[in-house]
Amino acid sequence: MRAVGNTGSPEPAALYLYRDWLPVSGEEARDLPINCQHVSFFPEIPKHEAVAELFCC
Template identity: 40%
Template structure:
């Protein structure tokens, strides 16, 4: 039996400065160093609100993938937020959704 929260994990990725030497220092928050694995990905660009970003994810899994002949790699889908600007209107937000492939 799993406890609440064990079925879902949310990772956040960021770039480290040169002073960090590629590693997050030990911290009380439990933040650790990980690296995105190299490899091929299908990419779709979602434009607009994050509220309906799942529509773009479903498109990749349910429409594009079955028609592509590609196979999934053992790594979850991930997002690259192209702007982090609170002043940007929702309709102008752009996010790349990356689906790792074999």
């Protein structure tokens, strides 16, 4: 999942994955953590353009 905006905390995106997307996806959560990779960072770009990608394993 790609999160755009203030990516200082990936918690809102992770909650969306677990609370909203996962139950309707037909997939099951595994016993692995979510990985977060920051693609672009503030202050190199404005906070509202920062990008992070979350990966569920």
